[in-house]
Amino acid sequence: QVQLVESGGGLVQAGGSLRLSCAASGRTFSTYAMGWFRQAPGKEREFVAGITWVGGSKLYGDSVKGRFTISRDYAKNTVYLQMNSLKPEDTAVYYCAARQSPGGWTLPSDYDYWGQGTQVTVSS
DSSP states (O other): OEEEEEEOOEEEETTOOEEEEEEEEESOTTOOEEEEEEEOTTSOOEEEEEEETTTOOEEEOTTTTTTEEEEEETTTTEEEEEEOSOOGGGOEEEEEEEEOSSSOOSSGGGOSEEOOOEEEEEEO
């Protein structure tokens, strides 16, 4: 019902910036929240940032607070993740996710739809 496509990943030097985009299509009218997660090899999927679609409330994972910013364009059905001051430990596959009913939005199990992921690699 909902398709999510991420873009903007790549290789960047430590201290640099990247901006990820996630475009939603299909039946997006009931979207409650969208979020970004990341997963590095051998690690659990980690909450990075989330935003409620209508109200624009934001939450961030502790490891990215002050460095990353999530935003959305309601009209374009698109969510963004601006990543600044990148560190090698930010290296991971980044996934966009969408939740369609009110509720929690910080756990992977909270979300109904997932994108394919985009690789972010930060070199030192």
